[in-house]
Each structure stands twice: as C-alpha cells, then as structure tokens.
Amino acid sequence: MKNKYLEELKDLLNNYVMEEDEKNEIIGDYDEMYKGYLGKGMRDDEVERKLGSPRSIIRELTEGFKKVEKPLPGGEKVIALSPFVALIAFFILGFGFDLWHPGWIAFMIIPIVSIIVEMGKKRDEHLSTALSPFFAVLLFLYLGFYHNLWHPGWIIFIIIPMLGVWNSRRTLTKLDLLVSLSPFLAGIAFVVLGLYGYWVEGWLVFLAIPMFGILHEKNKLKVLIWESLFIIGIVGYLYIGYTYTDMWGYAVLAFAPLTIYGIMTGNIKIGLLQAPKNYKIIIIISTAVFLLLGFIFNLWGVAWLVFLAIPVYAINSEAPRKDRLVSTTPFVALVIFFVLGYFFDLWEYSWIAFLIIPVTAIVKNA
Amino acid sequence: MNSQFKRGIIEMCVLKIISRKDMYGFELIENISREIEVNENTIYPILRRLTKQQLFDTYKESMSIGAPRKYYTLTELGTKKLKEYEDEWKTFLDSVYRILGGTSYEK
Structure with a gap:
C-alpha cells in the first residue's frame, strides 16, 4: 500500500x-x-x-510549478483548420440540406477544438468545465427547438457550476463536495417541484444546504438536535400547510423551535439588531412587503424576490462605484427571469434575461 | 475562519514549534495537530514551502532502528521571520482586545 x-x-x-x-x-x-x-x-x-x-x-x-505541457499531436494544425471545417460543414448543411438553422451550430467546433487542444496539453482537470457551456447550449437548443422544452430545459445550465465543483472534488472532502453541490441540486429540485405545482412548499429543498452543512459539526449531539429540529420544522410546516387552507404563512411557525435554538446557541444571530439604521429600514420594508404579498395576495411563491432588495442595496452603498452596475445585474436578471416565468409562463424566453449580465459587463468595460 | 488567515497562523506555529526543538516531519505534524484543529495533510506542504524560503534547514540523523530521519531546524532567516510574525500577531491581538473592551493581550 x-x-x-x-x-x-x-x-x-x-x-x-x-x-x-x-x-x-x-x-x-x-x-x-x-x-x-x-x-x-x-x-x-x-x-x-x-x-x-x-x-x-x-x-x-506543486504550488508555483507549471504543468508539463504535452502537446497533442497535430493540435495546432487542428486548431488552424477548425474554422474551415466549420465553414464547410455549415455550407454543406445549408446548401445541401437547407439546414442553415441549426447548421450555424457547426461554428461551435472552433472554440471547442481550441479548448480541447489547449487544455488537453496540460491535462487540465477543468477541461470538462470549460466545455460544459457549449454542450449545455447545444442540449438546451436541441430541447427547445425540437421538443419545445425551453422550460425546464434551461436547468441544463446548472451543469456548468456543478461541473466546476465536481472537477475540484480532489481538493475537497466528501462532505464539502456534498455541501458545495447542494445549492445546485436544491435549485434543480425546486424548479422540478415547481413544475409539478409545488412552488409554495418547494423552497423547503433549500434547507438541505444547512442540513448538510451542519454535518461539519464535531459534536454529534448538536448535529442530532439540529437535524431533528429541521425535520420537525419541515414536517410541521407541511402538516399545517396541507391540513389547513391558506395557512402556509403561519406554517412557517413550525420552524420556531429551530430558530429559537439557533438564537440561544448563538448560531443564528439577529443581525437586524446590530445592523446600521439604513439596513434596518431596508430589511423591515422587505419583510413587510414579503408578508403583505404573501398574506394579502397569497404570492408566497414569488414574494421572496423582494429580499433581493437587501443585497442590491448593500452593493449600491458598499461596492466601488465602478462595480455597482455589473454587480447588480444578476439580481435584476433573476427578477426578470422569475417574474416573466412565474406570472406569464414565459420560461422559454425569460432565461434570455441572464444575458444582460455579460452584456452589461462587456459594455461597461469596453 | 478565513483559510488564508488560518494558513498564516499555522505557518507561525510551525516556525515557533521548531524554534523550540528540531523536529522531523511526522513529529511536527503530530505536535501541531494535537494543539490546533487542522487538516494534517496541509502541514507538510507548509513545512516544505518554508524550507524552500530558507526559513528552515534540514539534516539527517541516523536511528538505531530503521532509516535515518530528516530533521528541520530554524535558520537565522527563520528566526527573524518568526520574530516578525510574533510582533504582528501581538499587535493584532492587542487591537482585538482593545476593541473587545479588554486591556491588552500581554496582560
């Protein structure tokens, strides 16, 4: 051994x-x-x-050491030829089979080949991460054009950060890997549950993130208490929600024991008490709007978006002026994406909102 | 705790432990992991890096049983670096103590 x-x-x-x-x-x-x-x-x-x-x-x-480059035989030539191959494939598909669309996809050969050759030299473990956006786009377009599955086909893009984490697994413990992947898995589960009409209670899947995270705690008794309180909260929440009509708002009270235990042990800190005045105001307003939308209009499924006002406010008051616009765009994109999808069932188009993130960054830095 | 911060502290502890007594790698890892909750497999790379920075010197010592052991000893540069680290650490702790309402780390 x-x-x-x-x-x-x-x-x-x-x-x-x-x-x-x-x-x-x-x-x-x-x-x-x-x-x-x-x-x-x-x-x-x-x-x-x-x-x-x-x-x-x-x-x-090996910190500070370069990886030995082992060029793939003929790699440079393959890169040089790839634009011509792509162009020929595009013309053959277009003139020969009238497949101008989706024949244009042939041009993806160019970056794909370059990435394989360049990263292959160093046997870079993130090769599949680098290729994943292309395969995600291909699969997304295939699902959209041929099966009209734009939604939930967009979920495929989650594969990009997931592969990033997966390919770093050698430097992570099994538990860290699980915790790192859990937000993505929870996100997928949330959308899938939403598609089956469980938008309101679907958020519970995000509790998997702290539930896995707590496993880092060395004191087994504490782990048992935390996990039990989470389970009690989840079961109680679902019981109240399903047993009594329009009581999802009150069902949150099932998490009271968990919250109280968290505060008592100092694991949950009431940040509001220590927060500066302007943050207190924005947190109180967001919570009030959230509760108003939930209780009055029964919009629990979408009301959580108002809490995005807190990080947006934080960015706009704390981040350097030059970074504010670009840093805010993910939140704006998320709101547009979710509102268009949730209210107008435009999931197949609403994902386009995320393009404002790179577009803003490019325009800003041009 | 921020991993970079923790790494810096472990570096200082490695220097301090070896300043007291020359040690071989395995012995150092055992010593440090007894005191600090640390991933043991991160200590050797730190030890190696500090040796490359000439903060440590190494020498072999033969054993009555088995292969000779490689011992690490602090160099003059290492002693200077440790002093710098300790001064920085004390200043930092003093500031923290003052903020927390105490008097001073030394007291």
Missing part, C-alpha cells in the same frame, strides 16, 4: 516541471512520514487519511 501511495504521488509530480531531486525529496519525506505512522500501529488506510490522498495534496505540493 505504501509503495502504491508513493508511486501515485510520483506519477502526479511527474506532471509538473520540477527537478528530479526535488521530486525524490518529496517522495522521501512522504516515505518517512508514512513509515512513522505505520510505526505507531496505524493501518494503511488510516495513514493515507492522515497524509491525504496524493490527488488531494498535489496542488499544495
């Missing part, structure tokens, strides 16, 4: 431009530490957990 561990470490070190002596020194040090732990009566798996798997430590060990 020790030899296998050291061999894997050596293989990984060989991917970096590093003197042979230095590599051997690192291997020697790990050999010594491995033996040290074995000498203390530890099993191989315990030692490897202590030292960290070679893949999880390689980044720290």
Whole structure:
C-alpha cells in the first residue's frame, strides 16, 4: 500500500516541471512520514487519511510549478483548420440540406477544438468545465427547438457550476463536495417541484444546504438536535400547510423551535439588531412587503424576490462605484427571469434575461 | 475562519514549534495537530514551502532502528521571520482586545 501511495504521488509530480531531486525529496519525506505512522500501529488506510490522498495534496505540493505541457499531436494544425471545417460543414448543411438553422451550430467546433487542444496539453482537470457551456447550449437548443422544452430545459445550465465543483472534488472532502453541490441540486429540485405545482412548499429543498452543512459539526449531539429540529420544522410546516387552507404563512411557525435554538446557541444571530439604521429600514420594508404579498395576495411563491432588495442595496452603498452596475445585474436578471416565468409562463424566453449580465459587463468595460 | 488567515497562523506555529526543538516531519505534524484543529495533510506542504524560503534547514540523523530521519531546524532567516510574525500577531491581538473592551493581550 505504501509503495502504491508513493508511486501515485510520483506519477502526479511527474506532471509538473520540477527537478528530479526535488521530486525524490518529496517522495522521501512522504516515505518517512508514512513509515512513522505505520510505526505507531496505524493501518494503511488510516495513514493515507492522515497524509491525504496524493490527488488531494498535489496542488499544495506543486504550488508555483507549471504543468508539463504535452502537446497533442497535430493540435495546432487542428486548431488552424477548425474554422474551415466549420465553414464547410455549415455550407454543406445549408446548401445541401437547407439546414442553415441549426447548421450555424457547426461554428461551435472552433472554440471547442481550441479548448480541447489547449487544455488537453496540460491535462487540465477543468477541461470538462470549460466545455460544459457549449454542450449545455447545444442540449438546451436541441430541447427547445425540437421538443419545445425551453422550460425546464434551461436547468441544463446548472451543469456548468456543478461541473466546476465536481472537477475540484480532489481538493475537497466528501462532505464539502456534498455541501458545495447542494445549492445546485436544491435549485434543480425546486424548479422540478415547481413544475409539478409545488412552488409554495418547494423552497423547503433549500434547507438541505444547512442540513448538510451542519454535518461539519464535531459534536454529534448538536448535529442530532439540529437535524431533528429541521425535520420537525419541515414536517410541521407541511402538516399545517396541507391540513389547513391558506395557512402556509403561519406554517412557517413550525420552524420556531429551530430558530429559537439557533438564537440561544448563538448560531443564528439577529443581525437586524446590530445592523446600521439604513439596513434596518431596508430589511423591515422587505419583510413587510414579503408578508403583505404573501398574506394579502397569497404570492408566497414569488414574494421572496423582494429580499433581493437587501443585497442590491448593500452593493449600491458598499461596492466601488465602478462595480455597482455589473454587480447588480444578476439580481435584476433573476427578477426578470422569475417574474416573466412565474406570472406569464414565459420560461422559454425569460432565461434570455441572464444575458444582460455579460452584456452589461462587456459594455461597461469596453 | 478565513483559510488564508488560518494558513498564516499555522505557518507561525510551525516556525515557533521548531524554534523550540528540531523536529522531523511526522513529529511536527503530530505536535501541531494535537494543539490546533487542522487538516494534517496541509502541514507538510507548509513545512516544505518554508524550507524552500530558507526559513528552515534540514539534516539527517541516523536511528538505531530503521532509516535515518530528516530533521528541520530554524535558520537565522527563520528566526527573524518568526520574530516578525510574533510582533504582528501581538499587535493584532492587542487591537482585538482593545476593541473587545479588554486591556491588552500581554496582560
């Protein structure tokens, strides 16, 4: 086991431009530490957990070293030829099969080939992350044009940040990986539940994020209390909501034990009390509007958007003036996207709202 | 805690522990992880980086049983760096104590 561990470490070190002596020194040090732990009566798996798997430590060990570039044979030529190949494919599809649309997609070959060749040289673990926007767009267009599934087809774009996290998994513990992926998984679950008409109670899936996060706590009793209170809250919320008509607003009270425990243990801080006056005002107004929209108009599914006013206000009062516009656009896009989709069922078009983010950034920086 | 901040503190602790007594890698990891809640596999890369920055020197010492061990010892530059870190740390803690309403870290 020790030899296998050291061999894997050596293989990984060989991917970096590093003197042979230095590599051997690192291997020697790990050999010594491995033996040290074995000498203390530890099993191989315990030692490897202590030292960290070679893949999880390689980044720290090679900080400042460049990766060895192994150019793909003929890679540069393939990049140079890709525009011509794309153009020919486009003309063949257009003139030959009258497929000008979606034949234009052939032009995606150009960036895809460049990314594969350039990142392939360094065997970059984020290759699939870099390619994911193209595949997401292709799949999204396919689902939209051929199956009219613009909504919920747009969910496919979540694959981009998810792959980013997934490809960093070697530097993360299993729990960190789960916690990092949970917002995306919760987002997907929220939309899927919404499609089945569960917009109001669907937000509960976001509780999975703190529920996983709490597993970091070392005190098992605390974990048990927190998880139990979450479950009590969820069950109580659903029970009240489904048993009594139009009581979803009051059903939130099922989370009172959780909130009280959080405040008592200092894990939930009532930020409002310490917040500056203008923040207090914006928080109170947002909460009042949220409750008003919920209780009076029964718009619980969309009312949460008013809370976006808090980060927007924070950006506009705290961020440097030059960054404010671009930083605000994600919130504006989210509001447009959700309002158009929720009220007018225009999910197939509303995702376009997100294009204002890069467009604003480009125009601003031009 | 911010990971960069924590990393800086661990660097200072590594320097301090070795300033008291020369140690081999495994021994240092055991020592530091007994005191601080730290991911043990991050300590060796720190030790290595500090050695490359010439804050540590290394020498081998043969053992009665088994292969010789590589010991880390603080260099003059390392001693200077540790002093800098300690001064910064004390100033920082004093400021925190003052903000929190106490008197001083030293007291």
